Amino acid sequence: MTFAPLPPVRACLFDVDGLLINSEDIYTEAYNNILHSCGKPSLSWSVKARQQSRGRQGTLRLITWCDVPISPEDWESRSRAQRELFRKTELLPGVPKLLSTLSRHTSPPVYMALASSSGRSLFDVKTSHLPDIARAFPSQCRAFGNDAEMAGKQKKPSPDLFLLALQRINDTLSPGDKRVRPEECLVFEDSIAGVEAGRRAGMRVVWVPHPGLLEVCSGREESVLAGTTEQDVGELGPMVPEGGQENLPERVKSRDAWAELITSLEDFPYEDYGIHPSS
Missing domain, CATH: 1.10.150.240 (Putative phosphatase; domain 2)
Structure with a gap:
């Protein structure tokens, strides 16, 4: 099956817990x-x-x-x-360089937003000592699960939080700027629910799971990347036992190329997403 070419990424939307920090x-x-x-x-x-x-x-x-x-x-x-x-949270490997590059060193510039199911006050506890996060994400481009705009909406795996984050990016644009479309967004997620939320929002997704999560999802990577793990089967069903798994994949793409598994944010493949670092 042949799929249409994907547009270059104009905006990157980030989860926080387990993706940027070791929370x-x-x-x-x-x-x-x-x-x-x-x-x-x-x-x-x-x-x-x-x-x-x-x-x-x-x-x-x-x-x-x-x-x-x-x-x-x-x-x-x-x-x-x-x-x-x-x-006591710490930034995960590759995060400082990735955030610095995406937020300040790309041509054309890439828009940045946070989309965290966590609440704002707990986010402050987790990240107030980590200036890399504050520098990368404008305060008006942060969406949280307890924001007023989320009232009556659902958390992940619903797409609502990512769509709110995109709305906040578009709200910051000047009148003559072209609005960012969902298919021009790249979601960074570590959870299964987050991957499904990004897919359901019509966005591309990079899945960076915790090693423990990747281990128990062995053999189900493509199902997670397709965003159908819960949508199709309701519950996840049996998963492989923890311990003893070898040769876990470092990079896997979904069949439609809209989602990819990588095991670390170090050496991120910017050019694969039409993102051009300027230095």
Whole structure:
């Protein structure tokens, strides 16, 4: 099958947790604290893969699968009590150079936006000590799951958050500037739900999963990249056991070329997306 050529990327939309910063490991630490206090074992990636980035629905899944005798509200309360853990976040490999290049050193310029399911206040806790993020993303081009414009809308895997981020980019353009279309956007995501959200928004996607997530998704990479993992089958179904997987792929493209798996943001292939670094 032959597909039409894709347009050059004019805007890059970024998730935050697990993509720019190592906060997914900190979330796991916080969740394990709750599970251990209830006499439960540590969280596995085969469970976390189904919870990640899905808001209340994800919390309900986690509580059900881990058989924890607490309510979603109690879970969220216990999670919030550990928010100070997130002051130790660090940028993931390749992030400083990628953000600097995309936000200041491309010709023509690339527009930048954040699209995080997390709330604004927790985002500040996670990133206030990381100036690379503040420099890369204009304050008016940041969209969060608890923004007023998200009222009545859905979080990932719904496309609503990415469409809001794109709207905010277009709202900053001068009257004579050409508006950015969804197909001219490149979404950077680490979660399965985020990949599906980007695909459903009509955008191209780069999936940069945590090694633990990539391991349990072994053999299902193309399904994730197609954005149909949940849409087609409802639940993810059995996943491979953790541990012992070898020769995991470093780069895989979807059949239609709209999505790609890469294992690190280091040495990002700008030219493949029509992005031209100027220095």
